[in-house]
Amino acid sequence: MEHPTSEIKILTMAEMAAQGKEPEILFWVGCAGSFDERAQKITRDICKILNHVGIGFAVLGTEESCTGDPAKRAGNEFLFQMQAMVNIQVLNGYNIKKIVTGCPHCFNTIRNEYPGLGGNYEVIHHSQLIQQLINEGKLKTEGGESFKGKRITYHDPCYLGRGNNVYEAPRKALEVLDADLVEMKRCRSNGLCCGAGGGQMFKEPEKGNKDINIERMEDILESKATVVAAACPFCMTMLRDGVKHFEKEQEIQVLDIAEITARANGL
Amino acid sequence: MIGQIIFIIILAAAVYLFSKNAGKIRRNILLGRDTNRSDHRAERWKIMAKVALGQSKMVKRPFAAVMHFFIYVGFVIINVEVLEIMIDGIFGSHRVFSKPLGSLYGLLIGGFEVLAVMVLIACVTFLARRNIVHLKRFTGVEMTSWPKSDANYILIIEILLMTAFLTMNAADHKLQLLNFGHYIKAGDFPVSAFIGPLLPDNTAALEIIERTCWWFHIIGILAFLNYLPYSKHFHILLAFPNTWYSNLNPKGEFTNMDSVTNEVKAMLDPSFVPETTAEPARFGVKDVTDLTWKNLMEAYTCTECGRCTSVCPANQTGKLLSPRKIMMDTRDRVTEMGNNLDKHGKEYKDDKSLLDNYITREELWACTTCNACVDACPVNINPLEIITGMRRYIVMEESQAPASLNNMFGNVENNGAPWKYSQADRLNWKENS
Numbered sequence: 001m002e003h004p005t006s007e008i009k010i011l012t013m014a015e016m017a018a019q020g021k022e023p024e025i026l027f028w029v030g031c032a033g034s035f036d037e038r039a040q041k042i043t044r045d046i047c048k049i050l051n052h053v054g055i056g057f058a059v060l061g062t063e064e065s066c067t068g069d070p071a072k073r074a075g076n077e078f079l080f081q082m083q084a085m086v087n088i089q090v091l092n093g094y095n096i097k098k099i100v101t102g103c104p105h106c107f108n109t110i111r112n113e114y115p116g117l118g119g120n121y122e123v124i125h126h127s128q129l130i131q132q133l134i135n136e137g138k139l140k141t142e143g144g145e146s147f148k149g150k151r152i153t154y155h156d157p158c159y160l161g162r163g164n165n166v167y168e169a170p171r172k173a174l175e176v177l178d179a180d181l182v183e184m185k186r187c188r189s190n191g192l193c194c195g196a197g198g199g200q201m202f203k204e205p206e207k208g209n210k211d212i213n214i215e216r217m218e219d220i221l222e223s224k225a226t227v228v229a230a231a232c233p234f235c236m237t238m239l240r241d242g243v244k245h246f247e248k249e250q251e252i253q254v255l256d257i258a259e260i261t262a263r264a265n266g267l
Numbered sequence: 268m269i270g271q272i273i274f275i276i277i278l279a280a281a282v283y284l285f286s287k288n289a290g291k292i293r294r295n296i297l298l299g300r301d302t303n304r305s306d307h308r309a310e311r312w313k314i315m316a317k318v319a320l321g322q323s324k325m326v327k328r329p330f331a332a333v334m335h336f337f338i339y340v341g342f343v344i345i346n347v348e349v350l351e352i353m354i355d356g357i358f359g360s361h362r363v364f365s366k367p368l369g370s371l372y373g374l375l376i377g378g379f380e381v382l383a384v385m386v387l388i389a390c391v392t393f394l395a396r397r398n399i400v401h402l403k404r405f406t407g408v409e410m411t412s413w414p415k416s417d418a419n420y421i422l423i424i425e426i427l428l429m430t431a432f433l434t435m436n437a438a439d440h441k442l443q444l445l446n447f448g449h450y451i452k453a454g455d456f457p458v459s460a461f462i463g464p465l466l467p468d469n470t471a472a473l474e475i476i477e478r479t480c481w482w483f484h485i486i487g488i489l490a491f492l493n494y495l496p497y498s499k500h501f502h503i504l505l506a507f508p509n510t511w512y513s514n515l516n517p518k519g520e521f522t523n524m525d526s527v528t529n530e531v532k533a534m535l536d537p538s539f540v541p542e543t544t545a546e547p548a549r550f551g552v553k554d555v556t557d558l559t560w561k562n563l564m565e566a567y568t569c570t571e572c573g574r575c576t577s578v579c580p581a582n583q584t585g586k587l588l589s590p591r592k593i594m595m596d597t598r599d600r601v602t603e604m605g606n607n608l609d610k611h612g613k614e615y616k617d618d619k620s621l622l623d624n625y626i627t628r629e630e631l632w633a634c635t636t637c638n639a640c641v642d643a644c645p646v647n648i649n650p651l652e653i654i655t656g657m658r659r660y661i662v663m664e665e666s667q668a669p670a671s672l673n674n675m676f677g678n679v680e681n682n683g684a685p686w687k688y689s690q691a692d693r694l695n696w697k698e699n700s
Contacts, residue, residue: 034692117528158635
């Protein structure tokens with residue numbers, strides 16, 4: 001059962017600025033987190049975690065716009081830089097210092113590609129925030145759903161893992177669950193892409209003998225995991241499609257690291 | 268005396284020819300655009316020491332790593348022996364290092380022999396993997412007859428060289444035992460001592476065998492040196508500078524194009540005056556001259572091992588894309604351009620380009636930009652940068668992106684999201700629970 005998010009006060013930067021306040025951290029929701037129904041749940045869970053530990057945060061709301069990541073990977077540098085510069089204007093206008101993102105693509109783009117265009121922020125992915133909170137003892141994994149003994153595997157998103165060498169943070173969030181953690185044969189820097197990166201999310205795959213998420217599903221089935229932990233809304237879509245393809249919706253759940261953390265803490 | 272003269276002539280000719288061909292490769296690499304890869308020198312030396320010298324990325328495939336290590340160490344260390352052979356050849360001496368090095372010499376020669384056997388084992392294993400086991404990694408559309416033969420030639424040449432080296436030692440050892448002529452007692456022969464009994468006992472015949480193997484070995488090495496510029500085996504040289512000039516940024520970071528930045532700034536702020544007025548010839552990559560010299564150096568560094576292609580999600584699911592092919596096509600195209608320069612002069616332009624004549628659009632659009640190929644390369648080659656560069660040309664110069672991607676671009680431009688949702692609905696997730 002999900003607690004309604006309306007209990008939590010979610011302020012936009014504009015609202016905060018009107019009150020003359022500054023948040024500790026800006027939550028960059030991302031397009032998938034804003035519009036994709038499945039990803040919206042993850043967005044709400046990230047808010048619940050932030051609220052639970054008492055971090056003062058804000059979102060940009062309607063002032064947020066695509067980071068330009070899909071345009072850049074697909075070759076439209078022009079559109080990417082247009083998006084980037086407009087976003088940087090907004091972020092700098094609010095004097096933003098620290099950003100947490102709900103998506104590895106936004107994370108990578110703002111962290112690595114915005115500085116060259118005048119946007120310098122401390123950027124973390126939500127799995128890194130969760131790791132930090134666990135390390136500081138602020139998240140205790142209690143009072144919620146028990147994952148004890150559940151067989152969980154983690155799928156590395158390319159732009160978190162290989163792209164930015166973040167392999168441990170999401171695993172840390174799973175280690176505290178006392179679950180039966182299992183790695184797929186292709187994991188960490190060997191992890192297989194879900195098939196959505198580089199603009200593929202928005203087009204039909206090129207001719208081949210298999211879809212990439214089906215290839216990845218075979219790794220998941222081999223791992224015999226009942227929970228697949230994801231950390232990227234695009235991976236989430238691809239992996240869920242894979243589960244559906246094999247008609248394993250009853251046996252295998254695909255959950256984001258934030259959802260697992262929220263559930264374990266009864267949020 | 269005549270032997271010395273012949274040796275010096277062959278050596279000089281080999282060095283001259285190699286310098287000439289290596290110079291051509293250097294010229295071809297410099298056909299690329301400029302890019303700065305000379306910052307953070309301390310870090311660069313460290314990466315080169317770790318990745319090229321230390322072979323750190325080879326270990327992901329332990330068996331191949333061990334076998335390759337045999338050949339690598341054998342090659343590097345046996346070169347000390349080649350130095351002696353050079354000096355002997357020029358000055359007409361015999362085993363010139365044996366006196367100054369004393370007992371250490373015996374140990375060295377003994378060590379070289381053990382290494383030579385390890386090289387032989389590795390080369391035979393590698394030949395078997397390619398020609399009997401038919402490892403999947405060594406197949407694929409780009410692995411046509413030349414790349415396959417090239418690999419086999421390299422291994423066969425190495426086997427011949429090592430065999431000549433050991434046979435030479437065996438004959439020398441036997442002559443030493445017979446106290447024959449100038450064959451002073453020098454060196455330990457832990458391996459070739461076993462080959463000795465297979466050779467004749469006649470000293471004249473032994474001397475012919477020793478001399479023949481000596482000449483075969485050194486001429487073979489010089490010929491091999493001159494084979495390098497035509498072969499994927501050039502990696503033994505370029506692996507070092509190529510890793511030194513590695514990309515030091517996170518793999519997920521793609522370069523921001525300065526030329527685009529200027530245009531976008533001018534659009535957003537009409538009073539903006541760009542710092543540099545030099546307009547780029549084109550946006551993105553159509554041909555190899557649109558790539559950077561580093562991309563081209565990578566193309567000549569590639570030894571076609573196929574680790575990139577074997578981890579590529581697109582390739583594994585039957586798509587046309589193969590990162591190894593991207594690198595091989597780039598090398599073949601820039602070599603073709605270089606040959607055109609030599610034949611027809613600077614002004615000549617053929618009507619070919621890397622895009623379409625070598626690399627098809629279907630290959631480019633299959634990439635997920637997952638960086639698996641970049642991560643897998645043992646010498647830090649980046650096929651993804653070439654793929655992205657070509658996508659940029661297709662999108663920004665030709666407006667030929669697949670229709671679905673054009674839709675996505677339109678959505679980002681109009682409503683700030685890759686899907687057709689209204690910007691005004693961005694906060695609706697707050698209520699939908």
